[in-house]
Amino acid sequence: MSVRRPRLLLHICCAPDATSVFERLKDRFEVTGLFYNPQIEPMEEYERRLAETKRVAEAMGFELIVGSYDLDLWKEATRGLETEPEKGRRCEVCYLFRLEETAKVASEKGFDYFTSTLSVSPHKSFDWLQGMGQALSAKYGVKFLAEDFKKDEGFKRSLEWSEKLHLYRQDYCGCLPSSEARKRVLAEQQESYEQFAADLRACRTCEDFLDPAVIFEGGANRPLMIIGQAPGRHELASLRPFSGPAGRKLWSWFVDLGYEEDYIRANAYITAVAKCYPGLGPSGKDDAPPSSRQKKNCLPWLEAEFSHARPKLLVLIGSIAAKTILGKDAGMKLVGEKIQKRIWGRKVFVLVMPHSSGLNRWPQMPVNKPRFERALALLGEELKRYL
Ligand code: SF4
Ligand code: SF4
Numbered sequence: 001m002s003v004r005r006p007r008l009l010l011h012i013c014c015a016p017d018a019t020s021v022f023e024r025l026k027d028r029f030e031v032t033g034l035f036y037n038p039q040i041e042p043m044e045e046y047e048r049r050l051a052e053t054k055r056v057a058e059a060m061g062f063e064l065i066v067g068s069y070d071l072d073l074w075k076e077a078t079r080g081l082e083t084e085p086e087k088g089r090r091c092e093v094c095y096l097f098r099l100e101e102t103a104k105v106a107s108e109k110g111f112d113y114f115t116s117t118l119s120v121s122p123h124k125s126f127d128w129l130q131g132m133g134q135a136l137s138a139k140y141g142v143k144f145l146a147e148d149f150k151k152d153e154g155f156k157r158s159l160e161w162s163e164k165l166h167l168y169r170q171d172y173c174g175c176l177p178s179s180e181a182r183k184r185v186l187a188e189q190q191e192s193y194e195q196f197a198a199d200l201r202a203c204r205t206c207e208d209f210l211d212p213a214v215i216f217e218g219g220a221n222r223p224l225m226i227i228g229q230a231p232g233r234h235e236l237a238s239l240r241p242f243s244g245p246a247g248r249k250l251w252s253w254f255v256d257l258g259y260e261e262d263y264i265r266a267n268a269y270i271t272a273v274a275k276c277y278p279g280l281g282p283s284g285k286d287d288a289p290p291s292s293r294q295k296k297n298c299l300p301w302l303e304a305e306f307s308h309a310r311p312k313l314l315v316l317i318g319s320i321a322a323k324t325i326l327g328k329d330a331g332m333k334l335v336g337e338k339i340q341k342r343i344w345g346r347k348v349f350v351l352v353m354p355h356s357s358g359l360n361r362w363p364q365m366p367v368n369k370p371r372f373e374r375a376l377a378l379l380g381e382e383l384k385r386y387l
Helices: 013-025 043-060 071-077 091-107 127-138 156-165 174-199 233-238 247-258 261-267 292-309 319-326 357-359 369-387
Strands: 008-010 029-036 063-066 113-116 225-229 266-274 315-316 338-342 346-353
Touching: 008 013, 013 029, 013 043, 013 071, 013 156, 029 043, 029 091, 043 063, 043 156, 063 346, 063 369, 091 113, 091 127, 113 127, 174 292, 225 233, 225 292, 225 319, 233 247, 247 369, 261 266, 261 346, 266 292, 292 319, 315 319, 315 369, 319 346
Parallel strands: 008 029, 008 113, 029 063, 225 266, 225 315, 315 346
Antiparallel strands: 338 346
16 A cells, blocks of 8 residues: 655745755655745846746656745845845845745645755755744644755755756846845956956067967856967957958857857857967968967966856867867867866866868868767757856
């Protein structure tokens, strides 16, 4: 005879956190989700997080109740606390606001338990939730499940699920004050990048260049980073990376995937293993690779660019870029492979592409066509996730 599992109403703060909590509870409880987060602003962000939660509910197979968007009520409850720092008094009120609605709905609909995914995040206090949950349990007559879901690698598991389901991960908690605080951090990071970029533009370490223009383009916090080999004559003339025939080929890949060059330039950090023109190659063509000295001198700059850009997706154009970032054994054999790697302390998704300049000069592929097509398809998939 099968025993009925107790019914549990799970308050869901966001899709990524719902994954690991549902996975943990599903064998012990009959879980129903409740998306109740009226503090999220702006509306597009609210809708995006809700759509992602619906996607998780469908993928993992649980019922989802969508609460009302009581933004005015939430603002009334937190009035006067707008300038509180994160984890301060406003957050305490915000937890209680959402948890009380969960306890209320659980009581009205006859659930045995209620709890919240809020404890998954390492930034969220379980002690607060526990105290509130117990008080609300007494008030509404529904048991509170006091489990700290960040324990036993709950947060790590939510990251793994996010990866698997390609979930959107927000970069601020949700309310307008948290969004403003995040914007201030981004502005500071951009300011620090601009100081760094001025230093890089003034670099003359490899002092034997005829024209010491240092060519790169971007800003802080770019989801995509593109690294080529070195600028050519066209780049030297325009002072923009990938602005010559090789660039046209590169941008045509993005256009085929539905992204205009201007859009990519606005969202990407674009640079090279060496940022100054190495001169003509031995054949007299505009394809000289950077010298060993140039590569060595420029590597610390590249690392610093990477740490300012904080990319999620790294596209390496050509084997010199691939070897510089992935090691001397890397090369065109990695075209079409999905690589996830920790680079300079940051976990990123890496794609290796053939050098577009080579493709221009020798229209026969330096890698076979199915492999190249696989690489383009992967690029398309990853751009959808990050741009
Ligand atoms: S920072 Fe997060 S928990 Fe705190 S009030 Fe804003 S949305 Fe609520
Ligand atoms: S190649 Fe790099 S290290 Fe050398 S001068 Fe240019 S920016 Fe400086």
